[in-house]
Amino acid sequence: MSTYKEIENYLDTFINYEKKIFFPYQKSLKLGRVRHLFQVLKISYQELNVVHIAGTKGKGSVATFLAYLLAFSRYKIGLYTSPHFYNFRERIKVLEKINSQVKETLISKREVVTIVEKFKPYLESLRYSPQWGKLTFFEVYTALALYFFCQQNLDFTILEVGLGGRLDATNIVTPLVSVITHIGYDHTQKLGKRLKDIAYEKAGIIKEGIPVVSSWQRPAVLEVIKNRAKALNAPLYILGKDFNFSRARVKSNYTFFDFWFNKTKIPNLKIALKGLHQVENASLALATLLLLLKKKEVKYPTIKEALSTTSLEGRFEIVKTQPLIILDIAHNPSSFAALASTLEKYFPTRKIILIFAVSKDKDVKKMLNKIKFKKIILTSFSNPRSLHPDKIARVAGLKEPIVTGEPREALKVALRLYNRDSLILVSGSLFLVAEVKKLLL
Numbered sequence: 001m002s003t004y005k006e007i008e009n010y011l012d013t014f015i016n017y018e019k020k021i022f023f024p025y026q027k028s029l030k031l032g033r034v035r036h037l038f039q040v041l042k043i044s045y046q047e048l049n050v051v052h053i054a055g056t057k058g059k060g061s062v063a064t065f066l067a068y069l070l071a072f073s074r075y076k077i078g079l080y081t082s083p084h085f086y087n088f089r090e091r092i093k094v095l096e097k098i099n100s101q102v103k104e105t106l107i108s109k110r111e112v113v114t115i116v117e118k119f120k121p122y123l124e125s126l127r128y129s130p131q132w133g134k135l136t137f138f139e140v141y142t143a144l145a146l147y148f149f150c151q152q153n154l155d156f157t158i159l160e161v162g163l164g165g166r167l168d169a170t171n172i173v174t175p176l177v178s179v180i181t182h183i184g185y186d187h188t189q190k191l192g193k194r195l196k197d198i199a200y201e202k203a204g205i206i207k208e209g210i211p212v213v214s215s216w217q218r219p220a221v222l223e224v225i226k227n228r229a230k231a232l233n234a235p236l237y238i239l240g241k242d243f244n245f246s247r248a249r250v251k252s253n254y255t256f257f258d259f260w261f262n263k264t265k266i267p268n269l270k271i272a273l274k275g276l277h278q279v280e281n282a283s284l285a286l287a288t289l290l291l292l293l294k295k296k297e298v299k300y301p302t303i304k305e306a307l308s309t310t311s312l313e314g315r316f317e318i319v320k321t322q323p324l325i326i327l328d329i330a331h332n333p334s335s336f337a338a339l340a341s342t343l344e345k346y347f348p349t350r351k352i353i354l355i356f357a358v359s360k361d362k363d364v365k366k367m368l369n370k371i372k373f374k375k376i377i378l379t380s381f382s383n384p385r386s387l388h389p390d391k392i393a394r395v396a397g398l399k400e401p402i403v404t405g406e407p408r409e410a411l412k413v414a415l416r417l418y419n420r421d422s423l424i425l426v427s428g429s430l431f432l433v434a435e436v437k438k439l440l441l
Helices: 004-011 031-041 059-072 109-126 137-150 195-205 219-231 276-292 300-309 333-346 364-368 389-396 407-417 430-440
Strands: 050-054 077-080 092-098 101-106 156-160 177-180 212-214 236-238 243-250 255-261 264-271 317-321 324-328 351-356 373-378 422-427
Touching: 004 109, 004 137, 031 109, 031 137, 050 059, 050 195, 059 077, 059 092, 059 101, 059 156, 059 276, 059 300, 077 137, 092 137, 109 137, 177 195, 177 276, 195 219, 212 219, 212 276, 219 236, 243 276, 255 276, 264 276, 264 300, 276 300, 276 333, 317 430, 324 430, 333 364, 333 422, 351 407, 351 430, 364 389, 373 389, 373 407, 407 422, 407 430, 422 430
Parallel strands: 050 156, 050 177, 077 156, 177 212, 212 236, 324 422, 351 373, 351 422
Antiparallel strands: 077 092, 092 101, 243 255, 255 264, 317 324
16 A cells, blocks of 8 residues: 555656646646546546536635535535645545534545556546547546545535636536636636637536526627527526625624515625625625525524634735734736725725735736835745746836745745734745745744
């Protein structure tokens, strides 16, 4: 029997597009290969009750809100998200309510070893074929996750899309509900440079007759989603039209809001995750919950408790108050706009010291134009996708940025610059946030 470390190393031998910037998206990702993989591995994923989530920003937050809402309602939930902070097991977890709390349990090291050892002979035979090409890291992880979930006697499984939607490995499922969060510009070299092209890829998760819950969208995006839903006779529920939130009130520890969907009205809800965009994410999760449980009683106290206790690292996460340090995994113009709005709500007078690193395929200039920083410290993270700090400065047209080689040095510089009128913001990439958070633990 292999050790867990040996299995980790083995999984790392599969091509990992999360560490590559430039690759032929249309040719590299093949759903036929994924279906063949699941057939060979005999994974009965059709038995899972799935909610499938795609979008540019907010996928992880919507998935987590929904997981907590269902778990507090006494359902056992499988949750598959990506990427991870420190260990890939974070991607595969089970949530269930034990006594008065929801417990999150990662797939264990022993379970990973047992499943991958069973898969190994088949994975080797499928590693490369002239017909299907190269088996990927994400496809193998998705197979591992869904095989594990099939063994857990789950009530619901929530799957977050890895990239795009139409060609993503998770798109082999036929869900109970498809969810599309806000769509903006990201991964344009793969998904397309026009919003309608990106929307086409995201809307690829819509299935025949399956209800779709969508955030508010720009007109070009909404047209694509509406056309796809209409062609597939998929009922479409849009935030701001078919359901909505109102009276959002930002307080120091919670954001309060009211919610309605058709004739269901739920007043005075609260979430601990900060930012009005999180109210939007919570509303998408609530609408999905009401579609899933529409014939069952949904109790207001349960909903209120679930939303107020949902937490997620790296989302406007205040890791220290003295000095004030905020971590946020915003990594595209849309999420940077949401981050800027949240900063203005909570810390309107603080001068921002921004520690920034970013992947090579991001629109750096548009991202940085959203944030009013006093000082910017450029750095890099330990991933081949990291854009060199000097290039960030050139592309963004920054005047006199502070350039550092790695996050530890960037943090030291930020702490020297800090005073009681400022705050330190770490953002631009999940990979950067993970490395800085590890330094602060």
